[in-house]
Amino acid sequence: MTAGNKFLVGVFDDDDVLLKAVTKVRESGIRIHECYTPFPVHGLGDALGYKRSKLPIAAFMFGMLGTSLALLMQFYMMDIDWPMIIGGKNYSSIPTFFPVTFELTVLLSALGMVGVFMIISDLRPYGKAKVFDLRATDDKFIMAIDLAKNSISIDEIKQTLEGAGAIEVNEKRGQ
Amino acid sequence: MEVTSAVRKPLVTGGKTVHDVTVDVCRRVEEKPTITWFLAVAASLGLLTVGFYAVFRTLWDGIGMWGLNKTIGWAWDITNFVWWVGIGHAGTLISAILLLFRQRWRMSINRAAEAMTIFAVISAAMFPVLHMGRPWLGAYWNLPLPNTFGSLWVNFNSPLLWDVFAISTYFTVSLVFWYIGLIPDFATIRDRAQGIISRTVYGALSFGWNGSARTWERYEAVALILAGLCTPLVLSVHTIVSFDFATSVIPGWHTTIFPPYFVAGAIFSGFAMVLTLMLITRKVYKLEDYITINHIEMMNIIIIVTGSVVGVAYITELFMAWYSGVEYEQYAFLNRATGPYWWAYWTMMTCNVISPQLFWIKKIRTSIVATFILSIIVNIGMWFERFVIIVTSLHRDYLPSSWAMFQPTIYDLGVYIFTIGLFFTFFFMFAKFFPVINMAEVKSIIKATSEKAPVVQETGTTTLPEEEMAPTASKN
Numbered sequence: 001m002t003a004g005n006k007f008l009v010g011v012f013d014d015d016d017v018l019l020k021a022v023t024k025v026r027e028s029g030i031r032i033h034e035c036y037t038p039f040p041v042h043g044l045g046d047a048l049g050y051k052r053s054k055l056p057i058a059a060f061m062f063g064m065l066g067t068s069l070a071l072l073m074q075f076y077m078m079d080i081d082w083p084m085i086i087g088g089k090n091y092s093s094i095p096t097f098f099p100v101t102f103e104l105t106v107l108l109s110a111l112g113m114v115g116v117f118m119i120i121s122d123l124r125p126y127g128k129a130k131v132f133d134l135r136a137t138d139d140k141f142i143m144a145i146d147l148a149k150n151s152i153s154i155d156e157i158k159q160t161l162e163g164a165g166a167i168e169v170n171e172k173r174g175q
Numbered sequence: 176m177e178v179t180s181a182v183r184k185p186l187v188t189g190g191k192t193v194h195d196v197t198v199d200v201c202r203r204v205e206e207k208p209t210i211t212w213f214l215a216v217a218a219s220l221g222l223l224t225v226g227f228y229a230v231f232r233t234l235w236d237g238i239g240m241w242g243l244n245k246t247i248g249w250a251w252d253i254t255n256f257v258w259w260v261g262i263g264h265a266g267t268l269i270s271a272i273l274l275l276f277r278q279r280w281r282m283s284i285n286r287a288a289e290a291m292t293i294f295a296v297i298s299a300a301m302f303p304v305l306h307m308g309r310p311w312l313g314a315y316w317n318l319p320l321p322n323t324f325g326s327l328w329v330n331f332n333s334p335l336l337w338d339v340f341a342i343s344t345y346f347t348v349s350l351v352f353w354y355i356g357l358i359p360d361f362a363t364i365r366d367r368a369q370g371i372i373s374r375t376v377y378g379a380l381s382f383g384w385n386g387s388a389r390t391w392e393r394y395e396a397v398a399l400i401l402a403g404l405c406t407p408l409v410l411s412v413h414t415i416v417s418f419d420f421a422t423s424v425i426p427g428w429h430t431t432i433f434p435p436y437f438v439a440g441a442i443f444s445g446f447a448m449v450l451t452l453m454l455i456t457r458k459v460y461k462l463e464d465y466i467t468i469n470h471i472e473m474m475n476i477i478i479i480v481t482g483s484v485v486g487v488a489y490i491t492e493l494f495m496a497w498y499s500g501v502e503y504e505q506y507a508f509l510n511r512a513t514g515p516y517w518w519a520y521w522t523m524m525t526c527n528v529i530s531p532q533l534f535w536i537k538k539i540r541t542s543i544v545a546t547f548i549l550s551i552i553v554n555i556g557m558w559f560e561r562f563v564i565i566v567t568s569l570h571r572d573y574l575p576s577s578w579a580m581f582q583p584t585i586y587d588l589g590v591y592i593f594t595i596g597l598f599f600t601f602f603f604m605f606a607k608f609f610p611v612i613n614m615a616e617v618k619s620i621i622k623a624t625s626e627k628a629p630v631v632q633e634t635g636t637t638t639l640p641e642e643e644m645a646p647t648a649s650k651n
Contacts (some may be wrong), residue, residue: 010396011325015622017531019561032391033385034388035387035388036385036386036387036388037386037388037391038193038197038359038363038386038614038615038618039359039391039615039618039619040391040392040394040615040619041388041391041619044388044391044392045388045389045391045392048390049527050255050389050392052325053392053393053396055393055397055400056396056400059400059404060592068585073319074331077319077326077328077329077331078328078331078332080328081328082326082328084330086330086332087332089332094584096331096332097331099334099337099340099341099415099418100331100336100337100340101532102339102407102411103340103341103344103411104340104344105405106344106348106408107344107347107348108409109400109539110347110348110352110401111347111348111351112386113397113400113401114351114355114397114401116398117355117393118382119394121389121390122383123358123382123383123384123390124382124383125379125380125382126378126379126383127380127382127383128376128383129362129366129378129383129384129385130383130385131366131385134366134367136256136366136385136618137359137362137363137365137366137384137385137386138194138197138363138366138367139192139193139194139197139618145383147394159220
């Protein structure tokens with residue numbers, strides 16, 4: 001968040017109203033900084049013009065890494081480093097490597113994806129929450145507009161927000 | 176967007192608004208703990224302490240303190256392990272598989288069920304860890320670590336090793352899934368917090384969450400993929416636990432039916448434990464509007480289905496023993512039903528096969544008292560199932576001269592009590608300090624399913640004209 005900038009913060013009390021307001025506000029040429037909602041509002045990302053998350057790709061890559069590492073580890077240990085005959089079978093028998101390979105695929109995929117999610121979303125223990133309105137985690141839907149990035153006058157933006165159904169419009173400084 | 180049928184029963188009753196959800200759930204975290212809570216925690220800490228003596232003696236004197244003998248090398252320890260792991264299956268099933276199937280009734284119960292999963296897996300892990308005798312050396316036996324023997328590695332052909340990977344992966348991924356879901360709710364508590372301590376603690380736990388649209392978008396992607404990963408994972412865990420038995424050559428264990436049979440049994444016992452805990456939590460925390468009779472009925476239906484699968488598995492085992500023509504296999508099952516452990520076998524049959532069938536009667540499956548009693552009966556039955564599989568198969572195998580009986584000692588009992596105390600201590604701590612209901616998810620369905628939904632739109636709290644609203648459109 002752009003610290004110190006002046007923001008206009010529109011407060012909405014319904015997710016459907018917010019969703020329509022986002023489209024309306026964007027159509028009138030105002031750039032929205034971000035919206036804050038107490039629960040995921042479907043279609044909000046599209047309305048704001050966000051691209052689809054690439055996290056599934058991260059999950060797949062980490063999963064493949066898990067598969068490869070698991071297979072490499074098992075073949076190296078059972079076949080190359082210390083080959084042993086167990087139950088008269090081959091040194092390395094692929095079917096018995098399946099469970100560990102599967103588990104490590106899932107483990108690395110999950111941990112890797114969640115790690116990427118935390119980093120790109122700036123989520124970490126003791127991370128400071130940059131909150132415009134404390135009610136955004138309760139029952140209000142917040143739309144923040146960075147005044148420095150918009151050339152339209154404050155009053156006009158205010159009017160647009162109110163016209164779109166905002167119950168309050170406040171001026172706040174970014175943290 | 177999807178459209179919800181008007182005939183569908185509301186998932187949240189009592190005309191709750193989004194703000195009511197916040198208040199109803201956060202209030203439990205914010206208010207001073209009640210006397211009931213202190214008594215409950217004291218009781219479970221009491222069990223923990225009593226049980227700890229048995230754990231201490233097991234570690235100090237060795238597992239000779241248990242009732243194992245050279246015929247029965249596995250008994251209560253693995254019975255309790257499988258029982259706990261099975262209980263730990265409902266949480267991830269509810270949050271992952273029901274998410275993929277878009278079953279929205281999961282939303283009120285998934286948080287507590289996942290917590291239960293995690294605590295049950297911790298309790299389960301106590302048994303293999305203690306059975307190692309010297310668990311501080313356990314890392315060398317369990318993990319592929321280089322060691323002083325010129326790196327004599329662990330055996331990747333062994334199902335016991337697969338179990339190590341399966342259980343630890345399951346625990347880690349379930350914990351991550353649970354925690355990701357908790358972050359937005361911790362943020363809600365943080366933003367309402369009055370005291371400096373709660374603001375700092377929940378501030379630290381909420382990871383700086385502010386509910387931005389971009390983060391929610393990613394959060395949803397993460398939740399969906401984690402659900403996709405957890406679905407095969409939850410099925411793999413009990414499959415691998417069943418391999419511990421199925422890959423051996425003991426009569427009664429060496430069967431290919433074990434994986435599906437164990438998974439069904441795990442879901443069966445897991446839902447029973449969820450019901451036991453949720454019925455109490457619901458009553459004490461007055462969450463009747465969130466966990467409705469409808470929810471209880473849904474869970475009871477899952478109990479009928481999985482209980483019937485388990486029943487069919489028992490009968491299939493008997494049939495296969497006869498049909499295989501293997502004398503040892505036939506004797507193993509004859510001995511289970513009519514041998515010295517007949518009482519355990521028939522307890523199992525009554526509790527697991529007959530009692531859940533009572534849920535076919537609507538009056539019973541919508542009765543809270545009946546559900547509570549039956550949920551406990553099912554858990555007793557599932558404990559006996561594992562006892563029957565393990566002890567009755569081992570105590571009389573191929574060599575009649577080494578036949579023996581198993582006599583548990585107070586240390587067997589003590590370690591079991593220890594894990595029960597551990598489980599309930601964790602659960603009560605969770606119930607006090609964590610949001611017991613997933614607020615963010617419940618809020619997202621409140622408009623579409625709450626009884627009050629049409630009222631809100633009629634009184635016109637929003638400024639949009641009515642034709643622009645989508646009254647039946649819901650989010651999910």
